[in-house]
């Protein structure tokens with residue numbers, strides 16, 4: 436029997452497991468293949484929903500579904516996180532001490548925000564990367580009566596659109612509250628434009644100029660002086676704030692660091708085959724890779740589809756049949772009721788269109804359709 | 814000091830070469846040398862501009878067969 440072990444039941448792991456269950460249905464039925472998914476939680480969180488929690492437009496309870504309910508019945512699922520990767524012996528060992536050997540291993544344990552890595556950020560800045568933080572951000576926005584809001588972005592971070600989306604959504608939130616004239620926005624960004632995607636940066640600059648949003652580029656947050664309410668940048672700027680909104684820097688999961696699989700918790704991964712460097716039978720998906728690509732659910736989704744096809748082909752004919760072309764598709768909320776999107780791959784940059792209400796509705800629909808998407812029904 | 818650590822940011826639109834370099838510099842030790850590879854022409858200007866603004870040492874910057882190579886030493 437061929438054994439595929441998938442570590443991590445988030446966006447990438449769930450899509451891959453269901454994709455394989457569909458492709459390898461006859462082999463699963465004949466007990467020639469087993470797919471085991473090991474994860475750290477019995478709940479699956481729709482993480483993009485956290486952005487809406489921060490504006491009171493979704494409640495935290497709306498973000499979760501039972502992980503088991505999302506999986507094809509032929510998938511063996513255990514809530515038992517992996518502690519040790521013993522790749523020389525083709526096995527992983529879980530926290531409860533169970534050893535799982537494999538023919539193919541897929542690692543997709545995601546990433547986590549790490550505000551603690553910047554002095555003062557965890558204490559003084561709001562963010563939206565955990566349920567508690569998103570709920571707290573909503574409280575801070577509700578209590579804010581005017582002043583200067585500074586937006587800072589750490590590197591690397593998950594979901595490249597969040598810095599812009601937060602800014603646009605705050606703009607509309609305070610407009611609706613009737614106090615926009617009392618709020619000054621000061622958007623900062625690590626590189627020399629407003630977004631890593633050049634065309635998105637150009638588009639955002641036009642919008643910001645029209646909305647009167649101020650900005651400073653080449654700004655990497657170094658520390659926060661909470662007493663003086665000031666942000667210091669690596670580049671030497673000091674900026675005053677009344678409310679600080681952050682996109683914290685991220686790292687891979689502790690288990691990746693503890694097993695020395697990659698600096699920062701990012702596993703060296705071949706961008707085309709998704710194989711871990713130096714390991715033929717180990718693949719990596721989603722946020723956990725070190726591929727210079729957006730850490731986004733859509734990246735994990737497209738990677739999982741390519742890998743599903745390849746793993747099925749490896750099982751059936753012993754070779755891979757396609758490469759991952761770097762496809763990513765991200766919606767961009769441009770306020771409370773307008774959105775656009777960026778679609779790109781390794782070779783082709785995006786050409787964002789002017790935002791429309793229709794695209795915003797697509798995004799709202801996707802917030803619900805996500806569950807069908809991870810089930811493999813879309 | 815051995816061969817500089819290479820950061821391969823070819824074909825990266827998002828996060829892109831400079832963001833990749835910033836992330837790698839955070840993980841590096843003072844004194845480490847890094848070489849970033851980029852297929853994006855804009856980076857040939859952006860990356861040295863950032864290195865100079867922060868105050869790291871720009872060691873070398875050249876283009877070879879459409880790929881930009883920029884070498885930097887972390888100074889602080």
Ligand SMILES: Cc1cc2nc3c(=O)[nH]c(=O)nc-3n(C[C@H](O)[C@H](O)[C@H](O)COP(=O)(O)OP(=O)(O)OC[C@H]3O[C@@H](n4cnc5c(N)ncnc54)[C@H](O)[C@@H]3O)c2cc1C
Nearest residue numbers: 443444445446447475482483517544545721722731732733
């Ligand atoms: C506020 C916010 C907004 C976002 N907006 C968007 C958006 O608009 N569009 C978009 O495409 N993406 C968006 N994202 C990003 C997207 O959610 C992630 O990039 C995506 O979930 C990554 O998928 P993944 O499978 O790599 O990791 P995850 O989905 O994070 O899953 C990781 C899984 O690994 C498990 N795990 C962890 N440790 C272990 C272990 N030791 N053993 C076993 N399992 C383990 C976890 O329990 C989890 O199930 C957003 C994220 C946030 C936070």
